[in-house]
Amino acid sequence: MIPGLRQRAAEGAPKGLFAGALFGLACITVAIGLQFWNEGRAQRRATVLEAAAQMSVPVAQAKGSAALVHASGRATAASPVQDPVFEVSAQALGLRRTVEMYQWVERREKRSEKRADGSTREYEVFRYEQAWSDDYQNSNDFNQPDGHRNPPAPMFSNEQFKVAEVRVDARPLDPLIAADIDGWDALPVTPDQLPPNLSASFSAADGWLFSGESIRSPALGDVRVRFEQIPEGPVSLLAALESEQLRPATVASDSAFFLIARGEQGAPALIEDARSANSALAWVLRVGGFGLLWLGFGLCMRPLVRLAEWVPLLGRLVGGLAAVVSFCLAAVFSLLAISTGWLWHRPLWLVGLLLLIGAVVFLLPRRRAGATANRLRAQMPPPPPPA
Numbered sequence: 548m549i550p551g552l553r554q555r556a557a558e559g560a561p562k563g564l565f566a567g568a569l570f571g572l573a574c575i576t577v578a579i580g581l582q583f584w585n586e587g588r589a590q591r592r593a594t595v596l597e598a599a600a601q602m603s604v605p606v607a608q609a610k611g612s613a614a615l616v617h618a619s620g621r622a623t624a625a626s627p628v629q630d631p632v633f634e635v636s637a638q639a640l641g642l643r644r645t646v647e648m649y650q651w652v653e654r655r656e657k658r659s660e661k662r663a664d665g666s667t668r669e670y671e672v673f674r675y676e677q678a679w680s681d682d683y684q685n686s687n688d689f690n691q692p693d694g695h696r697n698p699p700a701p702m703f704s705n706e707q708f709k710v711a712e713v714r715v716d717a718r719p720l721d722p723l724i725a726a727d728i729d730g731w732d733a734l735p736v737t738p739d740q741l742p743p744n745l746s747a748s749f750s751a752a753d754g755w756l757f758s759g760e761s762i763r764s765p766a767l768g769d770v771r772v773r774f775e776q777i778p779e780g781p782v783s784l785l786a787a788l789e790s791e792q793l794r795p796a797t798v799a800s801d802s803a804f805f806l807i808a809r810g811e812q813g814a815p816a817l818i819e820d821a822r823s824a825n826s827a828l829a830w831v832l833r834v835g836g837f838g839l840l841w842l843g844f845g846l847c848m849r850p851l852v853r854l855a856e857w858v859p860l861l862g863r864l865v866g867g868l869a870a871v872v873s874f875c876l877a878a879v880f881s882l883l884a885i886s887t888g889w890l891w892h893r894p895l896w897l898v899g900l901l902l903l904i905g906a907v908v909f910l911l912p913r914r915r916a917g918a919t920a921n922r923l924r925a926q927m928p929p930p931p932p933p934a
Contacts, residue, residue, distance in 0.1 A: 564850045571846025578839035579884045581832060586888030589829040591800055596825070598799040599806075600818045603785055612789045615796045615804075617814040619783040620716030622728060628710040630774070632703065634742050639776035640728055643707040646772050647679045649765040651686055651695040677767065681705055698768035715782060721794040724786060724805050734774040783812040833885060840877035848873060 599615060606618040622640060629636035630644055654674045661668075673690045686697040713725035736756060738746040749772070752762040759769035784807035787796035795803040806817045848869040855865035 564853055567846045567849055571843040571849075574839050574843030574846065575880070578836040578843060579880060581839070582836035582881060582884040583888035583891070585829060585832040585836070586885060587892040589825060590889075590892045592825045593822070595799045595801045595804060596818055596821050599785060599796075599804065600815070602798070603814045605814075606788060609788050612787075614787060615785060615798060616788045616793075617783070617785055617817070618715055618718070618793065619781065619811045620718075621780065622713055622715050622720070622725075622782045623779050624710040625712035625714060626710070628708050628776075630706070630708055633736075633745060633772070633774075635734070635736050635740060635774055637734055637774075637776045639734075639778055640710055640713055640725065641707065641731075641777035642710075642734070643705070643731070643775050644703070644772060645681055645705055645775070646701055646703045646770065647681045648683065648698075648701050649677060649679055649759075649767060649769045650684050650697045651675055651689075651767070652678045652680055652684055653689050653695070655690075679765075679771070701770045703770070703772065715784070715793060718788075719792045721786070721792065721805075723795055723803070724784065724793065724807055727805075727807050728777060728782060728809070730777055730780075730809055731775045732778055734776040736774050780809065781811050783808055783810065783817060785814060785817055833881070836884070837877050837881045840880050841873050844873035844876045845869065 603615045603617050604613060606613075606616040609616045624638060624640055627636045627638050628640075628642045630642060633644065635642070635644075652675070654676065656672045656674065657669065658672055659669045675689075675691070675695045683700040684697055686692045686695055689695055709722075710725075713720040713722075713728070733754060735754070737751050738749050738756065740746075741749065741756075748758050749756040751757070752771075755762065755771040755773050757769070757771045759765055759771075762769075762771065784793065784805060785796075786793040786805040786807075788794075795805045798804040806821055808817060808820065812820075852866045852869050855861045
């Protein structure tokens with residue numbers, strides 16, 4: 548790595564702290580909205596999957612068009628898919644080209660250091676290295692372009708090519724469903740498969756088509772290209788059957804429902820995998836929302852921490868305390884957002900809880916009043932005996 552000669556420093560000005568606090572408030576708002584929305588999303592997805600489990604039928608038993616069928620079979624391409632520039636083709640469900648150039652890459656690192664007076668100095672360090680990258684780096688945008696000039700961008704770029712039509716056991720598959728089939732594999736290509744104008748420029752090296760002297764000691768501007776394909780093979784899916792075409796179905800609140808996976812799987816396995824994925828995504832968003840809240844509260848407290856840093860020992864104490872308080876606030880607000888979202892998207896539970904709270908609020912004072920009356924009657928002296 549070659550360190551950049553220029554470093555930009557920020558002295559922790561009030562303007563920067565104020566902007567950070569505003570960004571923290573934005574993080575808090577987004578996190579609360581995300582966690583609330585996530586509970587509704589998870590609930591809707593669970594409802595759709597439950598409905599799909601009840602209504603799906605095997606495709607062999609479907610009479611004419613069916614709302615939701617389960618099908619397993621070999622996914623095939625109606626015709627080969629081709630890269631028109633390199634003239635590489637494959638009998639596959641998809642084809643993609645990856646192009647990388649050896650070039651200068653700028654790395655930015657944010658650092659901070661404590662000063663003797665207790666304040667913090669923040670600055671950026673720019674480093675430069677030569678590396679393979681499929682994202683062209685325009686050296687004019689570098690912090691220090693001198694000495695790190697990149698050649699012009701390569702003539703080719705990353706591109707993905709779609710097959711005209713995918714079929715499952717001779718039934719056409721809707722393009723939206725076909726695009727969800729994964730499983731990219733390497734597609735070996737040799738220079739003699741290329742058109743004459745390109746075969747003379749490339750050689751085969753380590754699974755790549757390489758334009759240069761040596762792929763192990765590349766020079767600036769050298770280019771390497773590789774191809775990948777989605778091979779044909781067995782798949783299983785849940786989708787609507789309309790005029791012998793497999794298309795997205797309308798299930799509960801989802802107007803574009805389908806499930807598809809590699810290999811032969813039954814409908815229960817597809818549903819169960821989808822349920823697991825839904826639960827995993829729900830927890831990822833819950834934890835991500837908590838992290839965003841923690842960050843937001845931390846940024847909002849940063850001005851107070853910066854002020855306390857003028858006294859070294861006090862700065863450390865306030866900094867640690869701010870981290871703990873931010874964590875606790877994030878936990879409380881996450882719990883409130885998640886529980887509120889969970890109840891809001893389950894009306895029966897919400898109504899039941901409100902009725903319970905109403906009953907407690909209504910009956911508790913009456914019970915206390917009755918207990919007080921009984922206590923007063925117990926304390927009253929008995930009436931005198933008749934004369």
